Amino acid sequence: MKAWLRRNRWGLLALPVTVVLAVGANAQRLHDYWWDQDLRHEAATGGQGEWVAWTDPFSDATGDVTRTFQVKVTGSESTDVADSSDGPADLDLPSDLTGWRVTMDFEAQPDQVLFGCLLALLDDEGNRYYYRARANKVSQDIWPCVPQDHPGPMPSIEAGKPRTVFPGEERPSHWTARPVVVVPRSAKITQVLLWWEQPDYLAVQLN
């Protein structure tokens, strides 16, 4: 037995490594079809009224880059109106629903790609209410965290082409966003979630 162990020692040492590699090599589908298909990783977190900073890695046609910004949720309350391009407009919701407004201050360098962000509210029962630009009859900004007319640079979608900002759409370095999400009146909203690509997200705990 001793002789056998000695003769096969390299094979035996390699065995656990091989098993790990074999399982790992087959885990791609788990990553693609499960891990990446939902919000799973709280990459940045903070509370209402405090600045939460996040450097989120992503890739576009220019390569692997990051977006860096910080956000402070200054308000979170029930509302009957939402901001449309023509100013505040009545949501005109059934009595069992309400608008929920989140007021957020943002700070980011104008060259950071914040275009295309997504937002959801989480209640205490785990329901996730996604931001929709169209809240009943009111058309809000398309993206909940950048100024509608000044979204800043868009990711590059063509190899070799740089990121572009449409003329006049440069983003300031400070701004405030006030998206409204329709939620049941009985829902107890506990968190604001902000993300671009799943599974990473930023979470702000509400008061």
Added chain:
Amino acid sequence: MTWPARIGAGVAVLAALAVGQAVDAALPVEHTDERPFVRAGGIGDRVHMNYADVTVDAVHTAKSLDTPQGKVGTPGRWLIVDVTVVAWGRPLSRPAMSLEDDSGRVFLSDPRSGYDWSSAPTGVRWRAQVPFEVPEDALHGATLVFSRDANDDRRDDVARIDLGIEPGDVAGLWDTQQVIELPPAQMATP
């Protein structure tokens, strides 16, 4: 290695293979139970599932549908099912609805009808009118089948809602010249 040890090792390997084969054969891998959990109901019942509550509010028939592409007629009838859906947890983006008649035939809603689901937001009563093109003998006993996803209802909740069409109702439903314009799926206003 001595001869008895070699024979012993060989027997051990064969025994391990035999055990593996026996376990493999005993486990019902080929016959895993993947049936959905059926939640049954009738018209007006709020059928609760883990991803949504579904209510069939009414059914009616039409001879043709008024769509943006023009009138869409049928040699049969359009059986239109008014449903109210409340999604839980996440928005409900692609639920599947089909109609099953009492002989087991399945009818799907055809894009020709202009019907298109739009994602139901979480916690919001979301109303849709879903048209199915059916022959006369499919009306009696028709059941709406509602699932989360058209391609995969394995071990998931599925609602089966009896539309309550009795033999005596068929003639009345069939005898229609009505033209109906279907609104897009939208928030229910009381």
